[in-house]
Amino acid sequence: MNDLIETKESQTPVKISDLKQFILFNSEKSKNILQQIKSLDKLDIAKEVLKLKQEELKNVALMTVEAEIKMNKIVDELIKESIESGNKIKLYNLITEHERRIYKNLTLYQDEVEKTINKLIEEKRLPNSNNIILKINQENKKAGIKRMYKQIMVNTSYSPRILRWIIKTLNEYKDKSKDTFESTNYYIAINALEKILNNIMQEKRNNEKES
Numbered sequence: 001m002n003d004l005i006e007t008k009e010s011q012t013p014v015k016i017s018d019l020k021q022f023i024l025f026n027s028e029k030s031k032n033i034l035q036q037i038k039s040l041d042k043l044d045i046a047k048e049v050l051k052l053k054q055e056e057l058k059n060v061a062l063m064t065v066e067a068e069i070k071m072n073k074i075v076d077e078l079i080k081e082s083i084e085s086g087n088k089i090k091l092y093n094l095i096t097e098h099e100r101r102i103y104k105n106l107t108l109y110q111d112e113v114e115k116t117i118n119k120l121i122e123e124k125r126l127p128n129s130n131n132i133i134l135k136i137n138q139e140n141k142k143a144g145i146k147r148m149y150k151q152i153m154v155n156t157s158y159s160p161r162i163l164r165w166i167i168k169t170l171n172e173y174k175d176k177s178k179d180t181f182e183s184t185n186y187y188i189a190i191n192a193l194e195k196i197l198n199n200i201m202q203e204k205r206n207n208e209k210e211s
Helices: 002-007 016-042 047-085 097-108 110-122 129-154 160-176 180-210
Strands: none
Touching: 016 047, 047 097, 047 110, 047 129, 097 110, 097 129, 110 129, 129 160, 129 180, 160 180
16 A cells, blocks of 8 residues: 555645545545446446456545545645744544545554455445445454454353453444355354353353352
8 A cells, every 4th residue: 555655645635625626526536436347246247347447446545545644744744844933723624524534544544445445346345435444443343353263262251241242242243244255254153152151151050150
């Protein structure tokens, strides 16, 4: 992603007003290309044609992200200059709080942007900044759950409350998943955790009886 931004830097504007127009134009362009991809997919057209459109959408999405990251950098520099000079600037005239938060996250997750765009396009979802950050957060949450699951399978001393939360979360992922293999894996993990939880609760009841 960093390399791509460096090679395409000249394709994005420099002024904030031009960047805003560039982002808006590319956002609309992305919607149109995605609609074309969905239409082509229904027609069962040649894979080469579909692949070209997907590549076009990816390039537009990457250029849009580049512009949004550049916008965030310019705003950061303006804020820094404002603090140093003592002259306040009205940010709402330049960028909304929501945009600023999203663009900051894009800057933070630059290395994950390109693969996330690819995943969104595969899912036929719009690869805009909101969906990119949402997808990255979802993937990171899944990765965290998987790490915790592996730890539980080695060390079963987790509290019932945490186990119930993990089981609930995995059930939500299973219900939303459109991949049969992924759903099966969630089902296996849920069953394993439920057995651990039942054993913990049974042991707790046994201890209560003894006391």
